[in-house]
Each structure stands twice: as structure tokens, then as C-alpha cells.
Amino acid sequence: MTTTQTGEEAAATQPPHRDRAPRRTGNSLNRQTRSGWLFVTPMLVLLGLFLVLPILMALWVSVSDWSGRGSPFSGNVGFVGPDNYQPLLSEPGLSRQDFMLSLRNTFYYVVGVVPLQTVLALLLAVIVNQRFLKGRTFFRTAFYFPSVVSSVAISLVFLYLFTGTGAVNQALDAVGINGPTWFADSRGLIHLLGNSLGLWNIDSPPSALADHQVLGLSWWDWLAGPSVALSAIMMQVVWTTAGTFMLMFLAALQDLPADVEEAAMVDGATKSNVFRYVTVPHLRPTILLVVTLGVIGTWQVFDQMYVMTQGGPAKTTLTPAYLSYQAAFNQQHWGQGAAIAFLLFALILVLTSAQRWFLRDKDEWARKQALRRQRRRQREEAAA
Amino acid sequence: MSIDSSTVQTGYEGTAMTKVAGSPPKGSGQALHTSSGARKVVVYGLLLFFALLYLYPFVVQLVTAFKTNPDAVAHPLTLVPRPFTGKALDTLFANDFALWFTNSVVVAVCVTVGRVFFDSLAGYALARLRFPGRSAVFNAVIAVMAVPGVVLLIPKFLVLNYLSMYNTYPALIVPLIADAAGVFIMKQFFESIPASVEEAARIDGASTFRIFWSVVLPMSKPALITLTILSFQASWNELGHMIIATNNPDLYTLTRGVAGLTSGSLGAGNQFPIKMAAALLMTIPVAMVFVVFQRFFTQGANAGAEKG
Numbered sequence: 001m002t003t004t005q006t007g008e009e010a011a012a013t014q015p016p017h018r019d020r021a022p023r024r025t026g027n028s029l030n031r032q033t034r035s036g037w038l039f040v041t042p043m044l045v046l047l048g049l050f051l052v053l054p055i056l057m058a059l060w061v062s063v064s065d066w067s068g069r070g071s072p073f074s075g076n077v078g079f080v081g082p083d084n085y086q087p088l089l090s091e092p093g094l095s096r097q098d099f100m101l102s103l104r105n106t107f108y109y110v111v112g113v114v115p116l117q118t119v120l121a122l123l124l125a126v127i128v129n130q131r132f133l134k135g136r137t138f139f140r141t142a143f144y145f146p147s148v149v150s151s152v153a154i155s156l157v158f159l160y161l162f163t164g165t166g167a168v169n170q171a172l173d174a175v176g177i178n179g180p181t182w183f184a185d186s187r188g189l190i191h192l193l194g195n196s197l198g199l200w201n202i203d204s205p206p207s208a209l210a211d212h213q214v215l216g217l218s219w220w221d222w223l224a225g226p227s228v229a230l231s232a233i234m235m236q237v238v239w240t241t242a243g244t245f246m247l248m249f250l251a252a253l254q255d256l257p258a259d260v261e262e263a264a265m266v267d268g269a270t271k272s273n274v275f276r277y278v279t280v281p282h283l284r285p286t287i288l289l290v291v292t293l294g295v296i297g298t299w300q301v302f303d304q305m306y307v308m309t310q311g312g313p314a315k316t317t318l319t320p321a322y323l324s325y326q327a328a329f330n331q332q333h334w335g336q337g338a339a340i341a342f343l344l345f346a347l348i349l350v351l352t353s354a355q356r357w358f359l360r361d362k363d364e365w366a367r368k369q370a371l372r373r374q375r376r377r378q379r380e381e382a383a384a
Numbered sequence: 385m386s387i388d389s390s391t392v393q394t395g396y397e398g399t400a401m402t403k404v405a406g407s408p409p410k411g412s413g414q415a416l417h418t419s420s421g422a423r424k425v426v427v428y429g430l431l432l433f434f435a436l437l438y439l440y441p442f443v444v445q446l447v448t449a450f451k452t453n454p455d456a457v458a459h460p461l462t463l464v465p466r467p468f469t470g471k472a473l474d475t476l477f478a479n480d481f482a483l484w485f486t487n488s489v490v491v492a493v494c495v496t497v498g499r500v501f502f503d504s505l506a507g508y509a510l511a512r513l514r515f516p517g518r519s520a521v522f523n524a525v526i527a528v529m530a531v532p533g534v535v536l537l538i539p540k541f542l543v544l545n546y547l548s549m550y551n552t553y554p555a556l557i558v559p560l561i562a563d564a565a566g567v568f569i570m571k572q573f574f575e576s577i578p579a580s581v582e583e584a585a586r587i588d589g590a591s592t593f594r595i596f597w598s599v600v601l602p603m604s605k606p607a608l609i610t611l612t613i614l615s616f617q618a619s620w621n622e623l624g625h626m627i628i629a630t631n632n633p634d635l636y637t638l639t640r641g642v643a644g645l646t647s648g649s650l651g652a653g654n655q656f657p658i659k660m661a662a663a664l665l666m667t668i669p670v671a672m673v674f675v676v677f678q679r680f681f682t683q684g685a686n687a688g689a690e691k692g
Contacts, residue, residue, distance in 0.1 A: 029514065035592035036515030043506040044521065046562035049547075051528050054539030061542060071546060124434065130427050139431060141678060142438050148674050150621040152639045153663035157445050159646065160460070160656050167444060167460040239437070300534035303623050307643045321534040328538045329628070337538050345535040 062338035072334075084335035088343065097216040099340065102318040104217065106299060108226040109234060109319070114294040117238045121245035121290065122283070126275075128246070129253045140250070144243035151240070151303040158236045159183065159308055182232045186314035188224025189231060227316030233304050241297070245290045252286040253279070292352055299348050320344040442667075449473070449661035456656040472657035473665075480633065481662065484641035488620060488666075491556050491637055495619035498561035500611050504604070507570025508596050512582070522571075529564040534624060541628040555629040556637065560619050566611050573607035574600065610680045613673060620670055638666045 057072065065080045066072040087095040127133075128140045146154060161167045162182040169179030180187075187202065195202040200209075209220040226234060256279065264274045280287075302321040305311060311318040311326065320340055328337025443463065448456050449472055451465040459466075509515070510522050540559055541550070549555040577600065585595045601608070623639040630636070636644075642662045645655070 031592065032513045033515040036509045036513035036518065039509035039513065039592075039596075040506045040521050043502045043562070043567055044524075046502065046558070047525070047528055047564060050540060050543065050559040050562040051531060051536065051564075054536055054543045055531070057542045057546065058539035061538075072542065073546075123430075127427055127430055127434070132424060133427065133431070139435060141674075142435055145442075145671075145674065146438065148617050148621075148670055149667050150623075150639055150670070152621075152623055152643045153445075153667050154441075156642070156646065156659045156663040157441050160448065160456075160660065161441060161444065163460075163654070165457065165460070170461050296532060300532050302534050302537075306623065306627070307646055321537075325537055325627075328541075334538070334542075341535045341538055345532060348532050348535075349530075 058338040058341065061334050062342055064335055066334050068332045068334050080335070084339040085343070087336065088339060092216055095336065098315065098318060098323055099320070099343075100215050100217050101221075101315050102320045102323045104222060104224070105226065105230060105316060106301065106319045109230060109301060110295060110298045112226060112231070112234050113237055113298050114291060116234075117242045117245060117294060118287065118290050120238060120242040122249050122287075124242060124246040125249035125253055129250060140246075143246055146240045147243040149240075152307055154236065154240055155304055155307040158232070162232045180228045183229045183309060184313055185228035186312075186316045188227055188316070190223055190225030191220075192228075193225070224316075227313070229309060229313055230317050233301075233308065233317060236304065237298070237301070241294075245294070248286055248290060249283065252283050256282045288356075292355060295351055295355060296348055299344065299351070320347075445660045445664050445667075448657055449664045451657050453655060453657055456660075457654060469657075472661040475658050476661055476665070480636065480641060481665070483634070484636050484638045485665070487556075487635060488638040490553070491560070492616050492619045494557045495560045496612055496615040498557070499563050499566050499615040500608060502561060503563060503566035503611060504570045504574075504601065504608065505596070506567045507572075508574050508600060510567065511571045511574035512579070512600075513592065525564045525567050529568065537624050537628050540625065544629055551630045551632045551635060553635065556626065556635060559629070560622065560625060563615070566615065569611060569614075570604075570607060573604060577603055606680070609677060613677050613680050616673060617670055638662075642666055 061072050062084055063079060063081060064072060064077050065083070066077045071077075087093055088099045089096065124143050128136055128143070130136075133139075163169075164179075164181040164184070166182075168182070172179040191200075191202050191205075194200045200206050205220045209223065210218050212219050214222065260282075261274055261278055264278050265271075269277070300321055301319050302325065305317055305319055305322040306325070309317040311322055321344060324337045324340035324344065326337075327333040327340060444460070447463050447465055448460075450468050450470065451459075452467065452469055452471070455466060506525075510518060510525070544550045544555045544559070549558075581603065582595050582599055585599050590599075621639065622637075623643060626637050626640040630640075642659075645659050645662055
């Protein structure tokens with residue numbers, strides 16, 4: 001932000017020739033001011049009406065008792081303070097249980113999807129970037145194509161592929177695996193894993209976990225892992241979005257000077273070492289970008305839940321975005337729906353800022369600082 | 385807010401707007417000219433596996449659209465419909481499918497035209513015109529880009545309802561024209577055009593709008609096409625906004641209408657052929673745009689990277 005700002009300020013505070021030809025440029029500046037504002041006004045009005053105003057209205061609704069009838073600003077709508085937030089966070093009850101379930105589900109969803117799609121995208125990019133490969137363009141297109149197709153269309157196809165007797169289970173059957181009923185299966189993966197390792201019996205959970213609750217859910221429920229149904233959606237999303245991120249990795253790979261890698265090879269580095277110590281560090285900013293975009297995107301997951309599962313089975317595909325939609329549009333709990341939306345917004349902001357801070361590139365930061373200093377010096381010289 | 389702007393500063397934007405991902409890689413591939421045969425086998429093997437993984441669902445979609453329902457249930461893996469039937473398509477068109485398709489076209493075209501025009505207008509002002517408040521406007525645009533779309537579902541409904549726009553065509557279209565990312569993409573592009581181009585016209589006394597319209601825009605084809613494709617694809621595929629902007633079946637677009645098919649609105653049973661046919665038909669327009677403008681699609685994806 002700061003660099004952008006200083007750049008902007010520099011441009012704004014240095015209109016050319018202001019002193020030398022005051023009248024002419026004065027007119028031209030007036031003209032530029034007029035057309036400048038004229039040009040940005042339509043978009044500002046649109047953004048104001050459909051982005052800023054909605055947020056302000058929803059902020060009010062989230063602290064009001066508006067029932068969905070009439071204007072939320074009319075006299076009989078009252079201010080209720082944190083009453084819409086408390087049932088979600090601090091008061092025991094169904095609302096909090098659902099909200100915590102949605103956070104749990106989405107947490108497992110994000111933790112599964114983000115690393116998988118990042119690794120898959122990088123793998124696809126490295127494969128498609130191989131020089132000797134014929135038909136590279138074709139494969140790049142094929143891998144990217146799902147990213148441009150409607151999530152509704154893809155959801156329908158995956159619903160069909162993952163039915164109990166569908167293509168996936170028949171393929172699994174052919175190699176001797178008895179597939180689950182995917183979208184009807186609410187068993188958590190960690191529960192299943194513990195069961196098969198003999199840690200616990202999934203049908204009678206250990207009382208140490210089942211009898212103690214945190215925020216309305218037992219430890220047993222918190223530790224369920226993504227359900228089989230949610231895992232199917234996760235596979236679908238990884239498959240769909242990897243192509244977009246593959247393109248970002250491809251662009252970065254093509255920026256890597258060939259002689260750097262060659263020099264490393266000449267020095268006797270093995271291929272895997274070159275990849276690990278030369279290529280991956282070069283890709284670091286892109287990896288950061290992909291992970292950040294991934295986290296922002298995955299926490300918002302909504303379409304698949306709306307089309308495929310409506311939060312089921314057993315609420316294991318409930319997400320905050322879908323829960324907020326459901327609360328407002330199906331149950332007319334507008335205040336609570338808006339409150340969930342803002343909690344999700346806050347969560348995304350906090351996570352992404354924290355992530356940027358932890359993964360920040362210190363060299364990059366130092367370089368930026370240096371660049372900023374240099375620019376400031378140049379500006380001062382120009383002014384003097 | 386900090387996310388987007390610092391993304392802007394990663395230096396990514398330089399490669400994003402200028403690089404055509406379709407051009408052959410100049411970099412890392414070079415080191416691999418010593419590739420051994422074994423390595424090639426591994427790479428081709430992986431490639432085959434992933435190609436199958438990525439193409440098979442679309443093949444299934446195509447084939448199943450021409451199967452009968454019992455055939456689709458009993459033989460999900462076979463790639464030949466037996467018997468071959470166009471019944472699924474008939475059923476779709478006997479219902480509201482044509483209406484949804486028309487609505488989608490209307491929405492996508494209007495949103496695209498609106499976005500391209502207003503985005504480039506604002507982008508030009510932010511890139512080229514000097515006026516007080518410009519950096520504030522730019523920072524506002526950047527800040528607005530950071531708001532997650534899903535968070536806006538209820539808020540947008542509230543405003544549409546408040547403005548008495550709910551259940552109208554403008555409700556489907558106008559809010560989608562508000563597009564900060566597009567302003568950003570156009571601003572970046574206009575900054576890359578040399579200012580001298582406009583000087584001659586300015587000396588001739590052309591108005592600012594005229595310079596923008598007849599000098600700058602004709603030079604901006606790549607960016608305009610990129611933005612057109614991004615806007616078309618985004619509005620064609622938009623689901624969330626279509627859910628909250630209307631509950632009138634006459635205003636349903638493809639995404640909304642087809643999503644309703646999962647609840648079995650077209651009769652008993654799974655009706656997989658009907659669903660696959662619907663998915664197929666709604667994919668075709670985007671697929672056509674994609675194939676024709678592939679080069680720009682890849683550019684667009686990277687331009688999207690800057691916006692965060």
C-alpha cells in the first residue's frame with residue numbers, strides 16, 4: 001500500500017510546468033479535474049451502491065431485530081446490540097452448535113484443499129513446462145479448462161460420478177476397493193482412520209472425547225476430520241482450481257533465467273536439488289500468492305454446498321457462507337445471517353494478514369524499503 | 385486491503401500483463417535438454433494420467449447426455465450410449481431451459497458491455513488524468529477489491545430490496561457491473577501506453593473523452609478483450625448473486641435454473657442424462673469463447689492474480 005500511495009502522491013503532487021505556464025495548464029488542469037471526476041463517477045456510484053452501502057446496511061441489520069419485512073430503517077426496527085452475535089459465539093444452543101460445526105468443516109476443508117491444490121498446480125506447471133514435451137498448449141488448455149466452467153455444471157457432473165453405483169465406485173470396484181456412498185456418508189476421515197488403526201471404535205467413541213465439550217461441540221466432534229461427503233467436494237474443488245494456479249506457476253517458471261539453473265547443474269547439483277534450492281526459492285512469491293488466494297477462496301465455499309449437499313449429510317458440509325445464506329433466506333433470521341457474514345469476513349481478514357506476516361519475505365521487504373528510500377531521494381532531488 | 389496492494393508490489397504485475405503464457409517457455413525448460421529417456425517416460429506417464437483425470441469428466445458429461453436414464457445408472461463408465469437418445473435435450477427444452485439460456489445471455493452481454501465501458505473509463509482517469517482526490521479514489525478501489533464476494537450476498541439483497549429492484553432484470557445486471565478488479569486491470573494497461581500518443585490529439589484541441597474514445601481505446605484491444613472474456617465468463621457462471629437477486633422463475637439464469645435440477649424438479653428418479661445435458665449446454669458458450677480466445681484467457685488469469 002505504502003509504495004502505491006507514494007507513487008500516486010508523487011504523480012498527484014507534481015503537475016508538470018505548474019509554475020511556468022500558469023494560465024494554460026491551469027485551464028487544462030481544471031479540464032482534467034472535471035473529466036477525471038466525470039470518468040470515475042459512474043463506477044464510484046456503482047461501487048458505492050452495491051459494495052459499500054450493502055456492507056453498511058448489513059452491519060446495521062446485524063445489530064438490529066429486523067424481521068425481513070419493510071425497510072430495515074423504519075421506526076419499528078430496534079437496535080439489539082450484540083444479540084445476534086451472542087447466540088453464535090457465547091450462548092449454548094443450536095445456533096452456536098451449527099456455527100461451530102460450519103467452522104470445523106471449513107477448517108478441515110481449507111487445510112485439505114489449499115496444500116493439495118498448491119502442490120497439484122505446481123506439479124502440473126512443472127510437467128507442462130518441460131521443453132521436450134509435444135502438445136504442451138493442448139495439455140495446458142485441458143488442465144485450465146475446468147477453471148472457466150460454471151461450478152454448477154461441474155457439481156452436477158461430480159454428483160453423477162460420485163453416486164453409490166457411479167463411475168468412481170465402479171472404477172474402485174475394478175481394483176477391489178469397496179467405495180463409500182460419498183455424498184450420503186457423514187463419517188469423518190479422522191474417525192475412520194482411528195477406527196482402522198484400532199485407536200477407537202467409531203460406533204462407541206471413547207468417553208474421554210465424547211463427554212467433554214468445547215463451544216458446544218464435544219472433542220470427538222471437533223476431531224472428526226472432513227466427512228467422506230466433504231472429501232468428495234474437496235477433490236472436486238482441487239481438481240477445478242488447480243488449473244488457475246498452474247498458470248500463475250507457469251508464468252513464474254518462465255521468468256526463471258535458464259542460466260541460473262544451468263549454472264547450478266554445472267556446479268554438480270542434481271536435478272532434484274536444483275528444483276529444491278533454485279526453482280522453489282524463485283517461486284516463493286508465487287507460492288505465497290497462491291496460498292493466500294487459496295485461503296481467501298476456500299473459506300468462502302458456497303456454490304458446491306448450495307448445489308450438491310445443502311449442508312448435509314448430518315451437517316458435515318455446512319460452511320459459514322452457506323449457514324449465513326440459510327439463516328437469512330430460509331429462516332428469515334436476517335440479523336443472525338448478517339452476523340455470520342461479518343464473522344466470516346473478519347476471519348478471512350485476520351487469517352490472510354497473519355499469513356502474510358508469517359510468510360513475509362524478509363529480503364523482499366528490505367529491497368522494497370531500499371527502493372522506497374531511493375525514490376524519495378530522487379523526488380527530493382527533483383524538487384530541489 | 386493490505387493483501388491486494390502488497391500483491392501489486394510483488395512485481396507480479398509486470399509479468400502478468402505483458403506475458404502471453406502461450407509463448408514458448410524461455411527459462412527453466414532449457415536446463416532439461418539433457419533429459420534422459422527414463423525421465424521422459426515418467427513425465428509422459430504423469431501427463432497421460434492427469435490428462436485422463438481432466439478430460440474424462442467432460443467426456444462422461446457429453447456421452448451421458450445422450451443416454452437413457454436406466455443406461456446412465458447401470459453403465460456409468462461406458463462411453464457409448466446404448467440406445468442413443470436425444471430425449472434428455474427434448475425434456476430440457478420442453479421445460480424452462482430456453483428461458484434460462486436467454487436470461488443468461490442477456491445478463492452476460494449487459495454486464496460485459498457495462499463493465500468494459502465503465503472499467504476502462506475509470507481506469508483511464510486513474511491512469512492518465514490528474515485530478516484532486518485521484519489517489520484516494522484509487523485506494524478506495526483497491527480496498528473494495530479485498531471484500532470477499534460471499535460476504536456480500538445478504539448485504540446485496542438488502543440493498544436491492546431497499547431500492548425496490550428485487551426481482552427485476554436490473555437487479556441481476558447492475559450490481560454485477562460494479563467491478564473494482566476490472567478498473568485495476570485497465571488502469572495498469574493504460575499506464576503502459578506512451579503518453580506521447582495522446583499529446584498530438586490534445587494539441588489539436590480534442591476533448592478528453594474524444595482522446596479516450598478515438599485514440600486510446602483503439603490501442604487497447606488486448607486489455608479490452610481480456611476484460612470482455614473475464615466479464616463474460618464471470619457473469620455467465622455467477623450463481624450467488626442470481627440466488628439473492630430474484631425468486632421469480634421467469635428471471636432465472638442458467639446457473640440458478642440448473643442448480644434447481646438437483647432437487648429433482650424435472651420428475652422422478654435421478655435423471656442423470658437431463659442433468660448432464662444441462663451441464664453440457666451451459667458449458668458450450670464458455671468453451672467456445674475459451675477456445676477462440678485462449679491466449680487472452682491465460683493472460684486474464686494472471687491479471688486476476690494481481691487483483692488478489
